[in-house]
Amino acid sequence: MLHGANADEGDLVDRLKRGDQWAFETLVQRYGGRMLAVARRFLPVEQDARDAVQEALLSAFRSIHSFAGEARISTWLHRIVVNAALMQLRSRRRRNEEPIENLLPHFNEEGKWSDESSGTLGEELPFERRDTRDFVRSCIARLPESYRTVLLLRDIEDLDTAQVAAMLDATPNTIKVRLHRARQALRTIVEREMHSAADALVRV
Numbered sequence: 001m002l003h004g005a006n007a008d009e010g011d012l013v014d015r016l017k018r019g020d021q022w023a024f025e026t027l028v029q030r031y032g033g034r035m036l037a038v039a040r041r042f043l044p045v046e047q048d049a050r051d052a053v054q055e056a057l058l059s060a061f062r063s064i065h066s067f068a069g070e071a072r073i074s075t076w077l078h079r080i081v082v083n084a085a086l087m088q089l090r091s092r093r094r095r096n097e098e099p100i101e102n103l104l105p106h107f108n109e110e111g112k113w114s115d116e117s118s119g120t121l122g123e124e125l126p127f128e129r130r131d132t133r134d135f136v137r138s139c140i141a142r143l144p145e146s147y148r149t150v151l152l153l154r155d156i157e158d159l160d161t162a163q164v165a166a167m168l169d170a171t172p173n174t175i176k177v178r179l180h181r182a183r184q185a186l187r188t189i190v191e192r193e194m195h196s197a198a199d200a201l202v203r204v
Contacts, residue, residue, distance in 0.1 A: 009072065009073055010069065012026060012027065012073070013064070013067060013069065013073060016061075016064045017064055017065055017067075024061065027057075027060070027073075028057060031073070031074060031077050032053065032057070034074065034077075034078075035053045035056060035057070035077060035078070035081040036049060036050065036053050038078060038081050038082060038085070038157075039052040039053050039056075039081055039084070039085045041085075041137065041140075041152055041156060042082070042085035042086070042088075042089065042148075042149065042152060043085055043088055043089070044141050048088055049085070051088065052081060052084040052085045052087075052088045053081060053084070055084045055087070055088075056077070056080045056081040056083075056084035059080050059083075059084065060076075060077055060080050078157075082153070082157060082167075083167070086149070086167060086168070089145060089149060135190075135193070136186075136190065139186060139189040139190050139193060140152065140156075140186060142189055143182055143185055143186060143189070144185075146178065147178055147181060147182035147185060148182065149168070150164060150168070150175055150178040150179050150182055151179060151182040151183065151186065153167065153168075154175075154179050155179075155183075161175050161176060161179075
């Protein structure tokens with residue numbers, strides 16, 4: 001019997017490879033919640049996220065014999081669910097989204113920033129506090145899909161440019177451009193929401 005989230009991982013993997021039903025149930029109970037949290041970042045529709053997790057688990061069960069133990073099983077499952085979420089994004093019809101151009105910085109004829117907000121949100125996302133993380137992630141969800149996906153893979157999942165390019169079948173330069181535009185657009189969304197919240201407080 002396994003005890004604790006990190007106990008006897010090797011034994012769990014061995015049991016999985018032997019087709020042990022208890023081991024499959026333990027895997028789902030132990031890692032299913034984390035996998036769903038990852039899928040939800042890419043797939044805002046709950047059923048899409050759950051479908052991605054189900055597909056990821058099936059994929060993990062089918063390929064468990066190829067798991068060599070070079071990484072933790074949680075890391076292995078994380079990669080599988082990210083890939084499953086990306087497959088969901090490719091297979092479904094793109095939803096109506098605000099064009100990225102509406103979210104990028106605008107400049108006046110003198111070349112100066114023309115938006116009302118001056119903003120200080122930099123290239124790094126402010127994820128120190130839970131409430132801030134939740135706020136920023138809700139803003140990320142409003143980005144156009146192709147830009148949201150790149151930003152999630154680079155800034156949230158912490159993959160490098162080459163890895164993201166390979167996963168999305170794009171060139172590294174394309175990924176860099178999308179990431180830069182996604183960060184600019186995210187800044188615009190965050191600033192709009194912060195100004196709206198401030199205005200609401202003033203009215204109160």
